[in-house]
Amino acid sequence: MIAETDTIWKPNYKITSLFFLFCAAGIFFVGLREFLGGKIGFTRVLTLGFSFLIGIVFCILAYQTYKKIGGAQWWRKHASKKLQLILLAISLLGFLIGWVLAWTPLESFGGAYYYFLRAYPFIIWLTAAFFIAIFLLLSSLYGVHLKDWIEHIQDQKITFLVAGICAVIFTLLAWISFHRVVGVTPADEDFWYGAGVPVLTFQVIFALLIGVALTLGFKKWPLLLRSKSRLIDVILFLLIWLVSAYLWAKEPVKPDFLVTTPVAPNFEMYPDYDARNYDLMSQFALIGQGINNHGFFDRVLYPAFLTLLHAIGGQNYSLLMKIQAGIFAILPALIFLIGKNISTRSAGAGLAILTILRGINQINIGNIIETAHQKQMLTEFPTAVLLAVALLLLIKWQQNPRTHWHLALLAGLTIGLSSLLRPHTLVVIPVFIVLALWAYRHKPALWVVISSLFVTSAFLGILPWIQFSGQNVSILDLYRVRIEDVIRQRYPQILNPQGSNFQPISEYPAGSAHLARLDQSKLEEKPVWVFVGDNFLNNLVTSVQPLPNTPFNLDPRTVVKKTDDFWKPYWDGSLTIWAKLLIPLNLLILALGLGAAYKSTRLAGLLPLIIMVSYFGVNALARTSGGRYLVPVDWVILIYYFLGLMTIFGLVLGLFLKSIDYIPSPSGIIPSQKEWWKTLVIVLVASYAFGSLIPLSQYIFPTRFHEQSTTEQANLLFTLSGKKLGLSTEKLNSFLQTENAIIMTGRALYPRQFNKDQGLDISVYNFYHPLPYPRTFLTVIGQNGQNEIILPRTSPAEIPNSTDVMVVGCKSNGFIKAWAVFRLDNYSIYESQPAGAPLSCPLTEPVCDNNKSCHYQ
Numbered sequence: 001m002i003a004e005t006d007t008i009w010k011p012n013y014k015i016t017s018l019f020f021l022f023c024a025a026g027i028f029f030v031g032l033r034e035f036l037g038g039k040i041g042f043t044r045v046l047t048l049g050f051s052f053l054i055g056i057v058f059c060i061l062a063y064q065t066y067k068k069i070g071g072a073q074w075w076r077k078h079a080s081k082k083l084q085l086i087l088l089a090i091s092l093l094g095f096l097i098g099w100v101l102a103w104t105p106l107e108s109f110g111g112a113y114y115y116f117l118r119a120y121p122f123i124i125w126l127t128a129a130f131f132i133a134i135f136l137l138l139s140s141l142y143g144v145h146l147k148d149w150i151e152h153i154q155d156q157k158i159t160f161l162v163a164g165i166c167a168v169i170f171t172l173l174a175w176i177s178f179h180r181v182v183g184v185t186p187a188d189e190d191f192w193y194g195a196g197v198p199v200l201t202f203q204v205i206f207a208l209l210i211g212v213a214l215t216l217g218f219k220k221w222p223l224l225l226r227s228k229s230r231l232i233d234v235i236l237f238l239l240i241w242l243v244s245a246y247l248w249a250k251e252p253v254k255p256d257f258l259v260t261t262p263v264a265p266n267f268e269m270y271p272d273y274d275a276r277n278y279d280l281m282s283q284f285a286l287i288g289q290g291i292n293n294h295g296f297f298d299r300v301l302y303p304a305f306l307t308l309l310h311a312i313g314g315q316n317y318s319l320l321m322k323i324q325a326g327i328f329a330i331l332p333a334l335i336f337l338i339g340k341n342i343s344t345r346s347a348g349a350g351l352a353i354l355t356i357l358r359g360i361n362q363i364n365i366g367n368i369i370e371t372a373h374q375k376q377m378l379t380e381f382p383t384a385v386l387l388a389v390a391l392l393l394l395i396k397w398q399q400n401p402r403t404h405w406h407l408a409l410l411a412g413l414t415i416g417l418s419s420l421l422r423p424h425t426l427v428v429i430p431v432f433i434v435l436a437l438w439a440y441r442h443k444p445a446l447w448v449v450i451s452s453l454f455v456t457s458a459f460l461g462i463l464p465w466i467q468f469s470g471q472n473v474s475i476l477d478l479y480r481v482r483i484e485d486v487i488r489q490r491y492p493q494i495l496n497p498q499g500s501n502f503q504p505i506s507e508y509p510a511g512s513a514h515l516a517r518l519d520q521s522k523l524e525e526k527p528v529w530v531f532v533g534d535n536f537l538n539n540l541v542t543s544v545q546p547l548p549n550t551p552f553n554l555d556p557r558t559v560v561k562k563t564d565d566f567w568k569p570y571w572d573g574s575l576t577i578w579a580k581l582l583i584p585l586n587l588l589i590l591a592l593g594l595g596a597a598y599k600s601t602r603l604a605g606l607l608p609l610i611i612m613v614s615y616f617g618v619n620a621l622a623r624t625s626g627g628r629y630l631v632p633v634d635w636v637i638l639i640y641y642f643l644g645l646m647t648i649f650g651l652v653l654g655l656f657l658k659s660i661d662y663i664p665s666p667s668g669i670i671p672s673q674k675e676w677w678k679t680l681v682i683v684l685v686a687s688y689a690f691g692s693l694i695p696l697s698q699y700i701f702p703t704r705f706h707e708q709s710t711t712e713q714a715n716l717l718f719t720l721s722g723k724k725l726g727l728s729t730e731k732l733n734s735f736l737q738t739e740n741a742i743i744m745t746g747r748a749l750y751p752r753q754f755n756k757d758q759g760l761d762i763s764v765y766n767f768y769h770p771l772p773y774p775r776t777f778l779t780v781i782g783q784n785g786q787n788e789i790i791l792p793r794t795s796p797a798e799i800p801n802s803t804d805v806m807v808v809g810c811k812s813n814g815f816i817k818a819w820a821v822f823r824l825d826n827y828s829i830y831e832s833q834p835a836g837a838p839l840s841c842p843l844t845e846p847v848c849d850n851n852k853s854c855h856y857q
Helices: 013-034 042-067 071-078 082-101 108-140 148-155 156-181 201-220 224-227 229-250 274-286 303-312 317-328 328-344 347-362 380-399 406-420 422-440 444-468 475-488 511-517 527-545 556-560 577-601 603-621 635-653 674-694 708-725 727-737
Strands: 741-754 775-782 786-790 802-813 817-824 829-833
Touching: 013 042, 013 108, 042 071, 042 741, 082 108, 082 201, 108 229, 108 274, 148 635, 156 274, 156 527, 156 577, 156 817, 201 635, 224 406, 224 817, 229 328, 229 347, 274 303, 274 708, 274 741, 303 674, 317 328, 317 380, 328 347, 328 380, 328 577, 328 635, 347 556, 380 406, 380 422, 380 527, 380 603, 380 829, 406 422, 406 674, 422 444, 422 603, 422 635, 527 603, 577 603, 577 741, 603 635, 674 786, 708 727, 708 741, 708 775, 708 802, 708 817, 708 829, 727 741, 741 786, 741 817
Parallel strands: 786 817
Antiparallel strands: 741 775, 741 802, 775 786, 802 817, 817 829
16 A cells, blocks of 8 residues: 555555554554453453554554555565455455444344444444555555546536435425424325335445446446447346346245235135235136126226236235246336436446345335235236336437337337226326427427327227227226226215216225224315325325435334334324434435436436326325335335435545546447338237237136026035035025025135134224124125125134135125035035024024134024
């Protein structure tokens, strides 16, 4: 670390000797502090002696360096660049280990707690020493290019200008949010959730190191990057997808509000509530009765996807969700391409790593916060995937709107399809029209044509479902019903619209805490613009809060449970000391990331922000905010946050590497333009073809159950069951002629055993309410539609999931109380009544004591 030239600044002998003196003083101080920190014993004396010995060694090195003798002479003769690079690598590794140990809570070390408590001051000293050593080694290897660095800073005036404007806007929004978001209660807003999934400090550091390492690595092979640019992108895209698929698939599913706890008889997990609704729609398609039993539903793309997923993976929930997570793992790969196109390839790769790690958090803590993740049967995550596809296409289009006009049409197709997941994405259509007006401002006719084709592509993606779903609905009906449903649920000031021909399936919030508050009439009647503004601000606030709020190395569950409270709905504004420091810092980093994106690609760099803000606006109009409603677009925050961090590191490294590019523009090869009409035909045909996959999914399975009269079903039951039924044909037929008696054939789904008094009394589904006796609960679908079956039994009925059954019982309020369930695969029969009990409606209910011993009166 000895200076050899005066052209640039490098550490000289005096600077290096001061470094050794600093190390000596630090170890002396730490050793003396430890010696005087408690009762003097052998260990403390040994520690003091060791510290002074190391300190003396550093003093000797400082003296020799200052006098240019001994070790200093050896260094001058033998300190090759290779040796210095090795020392730099050791210092980097030592600093990282020290940083991790310094910010890891001592309780994490278990039985070694007191050892690490004693060693903690030495860890701090060693970390600081390694940090200074890194600076000196970099300075010695490359020199400090202060003049060039100042020129680079001046070249980033646009970055800092945009960042400054964003910082002012963020400050204003934070002030308004403090007065509007903090302290909101359930009486004010019902669909009001907390922050999204946290990203951890050590995950950010790891991803940042990957990004910086790739920046330095790519800098060494510029010719290879130019000649093999597309091949490298393809390899990285596939590698990121595979790594993400493996990590997400292997993360175990945890039971939560939307995934049932495994219980008898099958000890399997099943989807519940909203997830159950989506799965049941696909289950009808599997028995040949069309998606949702050919009933109207506007979010049909996900049930169609589930139909094909079941065809591949069967009925095991864990296996299905592994496959789904593997497919949805394309999201980090798409974000890699987005990051690459608005910044650099290395930034995109680091951003993809951070997205993968956050996705693991998402699955891991999905059962303790309000969110939607890759292993739940919900529409939010697939919407995120399609929005990422659309955003990537729009960025590529915006960078060259005349050459890449066909990418805008493909983005229109993607938006059309995504609207069959969540209609909120239709907001991208007016956003695109405005963007196109700017892109083709010198060609108004071209603006009209491209905007019209964008809308046409979106419509063609939806058209096959409208034509072939068998529901006879128009494009207006498809979205009108959802809007009416939102108005009925979220706008207490407006009377329910009359005359609707369709009854959409209501969406219930993904948390039991909200089920007791479904009476929307009790909400405070705010003006529309007020509650829209409040929910919009809550969306912004809860999308930023998941950024690191503590420097400590904590797992995601600990972060949520033991740091701040904003992951819970209705945040009261309280913050930990670290959050008070880090949240403003995170906002500054976000502002810098926005400035860097704009500096790199101008308007294209701001497209992720525009899409996110627009989507949050639609969420606010629907009077929803936070939690799972963030998932389709909250990954945008990670993009700008990571670009901000990469910009900071680029500026720091620029002190030493004068040729480094802080925010280099992406190098892309513009494809040759084909004849426009051929491209247009291909894109429009592809739009219709992709849309056709949705109705096709409900016609590829034959009809499993056919219409049968009550008598035909009774005769079939006698034929198959023989003497197992314990009834004569006459008695059964006589029973079936009475009021509320029913016999049905169908597929049994989600069988579960409930104990006495077990259930969810605040559930919107009365078949989940507690009952004073044990029972097997299952859902049966078939020509009778969807029916919930309660079979009173002390022992679980051994009915595998997705088994064909026949049910005899009595209709009740919202469910069927079964007298017997007959399995059609092995002819087993499970009865609820004792032998000889009269068969009549209503069925006799068992009486159970506190010891769960049941009998019939």
